Structure formats: C-alpha cells, structure tokens
Amino acid sequence: MELRLYDTLSRDKRTFAPLDAKDVRMYVCGPTVYDFAHIGNARPVIVFDVLFRLLRHLYGEAHVKYVRNITDVDDKINDRAARDFPGLPLNEAIRKVTEQTGGQFHADVDALGALRPSVEPRATEHIVEMREIIERLIKGGFAYAAEDHVLFSPQAMNAANSDLPRYGALSNRSLDEMVAGARVDVAPYKKGNTDFVLWKPSKPGEPSWPSPAGIKAEGRPGWHIECSAMAWKHLGEHFDIHGGGIDLVFPHHENEVAQTCCAFHRERMANYWMHNGFLQVESEKMSKSLGNFITIHELLKDWPGEVLRLNMLKTHYRSPIDWTMKSLEESARTLDDWYRVAADVEPGAPAASVVEPLLDDLNTSLAIAALHSLRGSDVPALAGSLRLLGFLSESAAQWEGRKQQASGVDAGEVERLISERTAARARKDFGESDRIRDLLAGMGVAIKDSKDGTTWEVAR
Ligand code: AMP
Numbered sequence: 001m002e003l004r005l006y007d008t009l010s011r012d013k014r015t016f017a018p019l020d021a022k023d024v025r026m027y028v029c030g031p032t033v034y035d036f037a038h039i040g041n042a043r044p045v046i047v048f049d050v051l052f053r054l055l056r057h058l059y060g061e062a063h064v065k066y067v068r069n070i071t072d073v074d075d076k077i078n079d080r081a082a083r084d085f086p087g088l089p090l091n092e093a094i095r096k097v098t099e100q101t102g103g104q105f106h107a108d109v110d111a112l113g114a115l116r117p118s119v120e121p122r123a124t125e126h127i128v129e130m131r132e133i134i135e136r137l138i139k140g141g142f143a144y145a146a147e148d149h150v151l152f153s154p155q156a157m158n159a160a161n162s163d164l165p166r167y168g169a170l171s172n173r174s175l176d177e178m179v180a181g182a183r184v185d186v187a188p189y190k191k192g193n194t195d196f197v198l199w200k201p202s203k204p205g206e207p208s209w210p211s212p213a214g215i216k217a218e219g220r221p222g223w224h225i226e227c228s229a230m231a232w233k234h235l236g237e238h239f240d241i242h243g244g245g246i247d248l249v250f251p252h253h254e255n256e257v258a259q260t261c262c263a264f265h266r267e268r269m270a271n272y273w274m275h276n277g278f279l280q281v282e283s284e285k286m287s288k289s290l291g292n293f294i295t296i297h298e299l300l301k302d303w304p305g306e307v308l309r310l311n312m313l314k315t316h317y318r319s320p321i322d323w324t325m326k327s328l329e330e331s332a333r334t335l336d337d338w339y340r341v342a343a344d345v346e347p348g349a350p351a352a353s354v355v356e357p358l359l360d361d362l363n364t365s366l367a368i369a370a371l372h373s374l375r376g377s378d379v380p381a382l383a384g385s386l387r388l389l390g391f392l393s394e395s396a397a398q399w400e401g402r403k404q405q406a407s408g409v410d411a412g413e414v415e416r417l418i419s420e421r422t423a424a425r426a427r428k429d430f431g432e433s434d435r436i437r438d439l440l441a442g443m444g445v446a447i448k449d450s451k452d453g454t455t456w457e458v459a460r
C-alpha cells in the first residue's frame with residue numbers, strides 16, 4: 001500500500017517517497033503567539049497531526065520528525081504586549097504575552113488529541129540561522145541592504161540563469177503580473193515593487209538583534225525568513241513535506257521557497273507542499289467584527305476535544321469546512337456511541353478499510369464512513385482504527401463521567417431516583433415510575449431498562 005499526497009506546487013497527487021525512509025521530515029507553520037487560537041487555527045493542527053500519526057504508522061515512530069514552529073517576534077505581539085502590560089518594559093511585557101499565549105496554545109491542542117511535534121522551535125532562538133541565510137542571499141545577488149532594511153528581490157531570482165525554481169511557481173502567479181499589479185505607494189528604499197523584507201530596523205524598546213549585512217543599527221527579522229531558518233536548522237536544506245493553511249501559499253510559502261532555494265542553490269525546498277482549506281462558521285467568514293470568532297478555549301468549555309477533532313475530520317482537509325452547531329451535536333453523538341462500544345475493548349490492528357482512504361491524500365471523510373461500518377462488524381478493528389486517528393484517549397467511564405460533570409448532573413441523585421423507580425415498578429406503581437422517568441428526562445438523563453437492570457446516560 002502506498003501513500004499518495006496532493007502537492008500544491010505540482011498541482012497533482014503523487015506517490016509519497018521520502019528522501020530518506022529512516023527520517024521522514026515534515027515542517028508545518030505554527031501559531032503567532034499573541035492571542036487565543038481560534039477554531040480555524042485548529043484545522044492545520046488536527047490535519048497534520050493525522051498525517052504525523054499515519055507517517056509514524058507507516059515508517060515507525062522513531063523515523064518521523066515533525067517540526068512546528070512558534071512565531072514569537074511579530075508586530076501583533078508587540079501591540080498586544082503594550083496594551084496588556086502598559087506598566088512593564090516592552091521586552092518583559094512581550095515575554096509575558098508569548099509565555100501565556102504559548103501555554104494556552106499547548107493546553108488547547110493537547111485537548112484536541114494532537115501529539116506534540118518532535119521539535120517546536122521558537123523564532124527568537126534562530127536569529128543566527130536567519131542572519132546566515134540573509135548573508136548568503138546578499139552574496140548570491142538575490143538580496144540587498146537599503147536604509148537599514150534587507151530586501152529580497154524576486155526579479156533577481158527569476159533573472160538568475162540556473163536551476164532555481166521560478167518565483168511565483170508555488171502560488172501559480174506570474175511575476176510580471178505581480179509587478180504590474182503592485183501597490184503604487186511602495187516603500188522608497190525598495191528597488192523593485194515586489195521586493196519583500198528579510199530584515200528591518202527595530203524601533204526603540206522593541207526586541208532587537210545585531211543586524212546582518214554590515215548594518216549598524218540593531219534590527220529584527222521579517223516573518224518569512226523565520227520559517228526558512230527553522231526548517232533549515234531542524235530538517236536541512238531540502239525535506240519531504242511542508243504544510244500550513246491555504247492562506248499561507250502566498251506570500252509566506254512562496255517567499256520561503258525563494259529564500260531557501262536561493263540561499264542553498266536548490267531546485268526545491270520541500271518535495272510536497274500541503275495546504276488545508278479554510279474554515280468558516282455557520283456559513284460566514286470568521287472575523288472579530290462579525291462577532292463569530294470562536295476560540296478553541298471557548299469551545300472546549302462545551303465540548304470534549306475529541307468531538308472538535310471528529311467534527312474537523314469529517315471534511316476532507318483540502319475542502320472548505322462550514323463549522324456548525326448541528327454538525328458538532330452529531331459528532332458528539334457519534335463519539336458517545338463509539339466510546340460506549342469500543343473504548344474498553346482490546347484494540348485490534350487498524351482496519352484496511354480505514355487506512356486505505358487515509359493513504360489516498362488523507363481522505364478522512366471516507367475513513368470515518370468506514371468506521372461507521374466497522375461498528376456493526378468488527379469492534380476491535382474499530383477500536384484500533386479510532387486510536388490510529390487520535391481518538392479514545394479515555395475509558396468509557398471517564399468519558400461518561402466528564403459528560404455528566406459538564407452537564408451538572410449529580411450521579412448520586414440519579415442513582416437514588418433510579419432505585420426509587422425500580423421499587424415503584426416492583427410494586428407495579430407505574431404512575432410513579434413514569435413520573436420519575438420524566439423527572440430524569442428533565443434533568444437531561446436518558447434511562448434504558450434491560451433484563452440486567454436500568455442503565456443511564458446524559459443525553460446530548
Ligand atoms: P496564523 O496564526 O494566523 O498565522 O495561523 C496559524 C495557522 O492557522 C496557519 O496555518 C493558517 O493558515 C491557519 N488558519 C488560520 N485561519 C484559518 C481558517 N479560518 N481556516 C483554516 N485554517 C486557518
């Protein structure tokens with residue numbers, strides 16, 4: 001069985017062959033830590049976690065290296081720090097913001113059942129590598145210093161007579177059109193209107209580091225160079241998979257390719273570029289102004305993380321998702337059922353009917369359809385397949401207990417009412433027994449009678 005992945009660059013689905021089968025290497029752009037992550041940010045986290053798990057299943061746990069960065073230097077971080085901690089020196093305030101937000105991000109994605117990546121590099125710990133790449137780009141004639149900035153010239157890249165990729169190839173744009181369509185109010189120090197920033201001067205009080213290119217003033221990196229530097233440090237000049245949301249294709253990933261390929265004279269940076277589609281909420285684009293901006297943190301108050309995970313995976317990763325309450329409720333009911341039948345069962349090997357669609361460019365919606373069929377035919381395979389996908393991290397009792405807790409149902413009180421009802425039924429007082437059943441239903445508790453007695457659960 002072979003794995004096939006869709007590559008944004010070649011725009012086709014190809015058989016995946018790692019550069020080195022003992023060391024499969026994947027990089028995914030991580031969060032900029034200035035605020036709670038929203039449910040859209042959870043999509044790449046969950047999608048690439050499934051891919052990470054699948055690769056580990058295929059190549060062995062010790063043979064897959066997954067790098068997801070943390071961007072901890074950014075204007076948005078500076079603004080938030082100044083706003084939230086006005087009394088502190090900016091650098092201290094920034095540290096507080098990045099520590100708090102980074103910690104919250106981990107708590108959120110752990111709850112979604114995402115494994116921690118092999119390495120989570122921070123941008124501020126890779127300034128040396130960024131300077132090195134910038135120096136190489138200047139030496140190669142792809143970048144230049146001007147007014148304390150260093151800029152990359154896509155036109156110099158495309159004029160170079162070599163095996164370099166064409167700037168614009170990843171995002172399928174032509175540089176000539178970009179030049180023609182560029183804004184007119186381009187910064188005066190730019191030679192070309194599509195030139196982008198590799199390094200820029202810091203304002204007083206902002207985080208700053210010694211600059212490359214002989215620039216005297218201290219400065220800070222642009223966003224794109226961070227990922228080129230971290231990917232290089234942890235995965236090398238050329239690696240297997242690079243992922244992120246579809247919004248990152250241009251300019252972020254186009255610029256990463258340009259920087260890395262020009263610095264190291266490479267034809268490719270990653271062999272497979274994978275991008276998840278966008279998530280919208282109840283058919284609307286999620287935005288702060290529309291007031292439909294949902295954080296993972298808020299959702300986790302109402303739903304177990306695995307419900308959010310299942311809800312995300314019901315849609316193929318390249319399609320857009322419409323995130324709705326109705327679909328969440330359905331996902332919760334499905335998981336309640338799977339926990340009841342499979343959580344305490346000794347898991348078997350994951351079923352071929354689940355693994356095969358995953359091998360076809362991570363077709364999780366087909367894999368989930370296969371899980372539904374297994375429920376009636378092979379429960380150990382259902383249990384093993386669910387675990388492969390990152391579900392069933394709890395026992396059936398823990399799951400039910402959490403549901404009860406979240407609903408505010410007092411289990412002792414429920415048990416007491418059920419014994420009263422059993423006694424009423426024994427003395428054939430069906431009026432009283434029905435009254436108690438209705439009372440329980442009012443509390444959100446569903447009961448089921450069988451020959452072995454009465455069981456109950458919190459109804460969703
Ligand atoms: P950011 O912190 O905005 O750079 O985003 C972190 C990751 O979340 C990137 O991979 C984005 O592409 C992804 N992302 C942001 N918003 C959405 C969304 N609404 N749907 C899917 N992915 C998103």
Ligand code: ZN
Nearest residue numbers: 029030227252
């Ligand atoms: Zn990135």
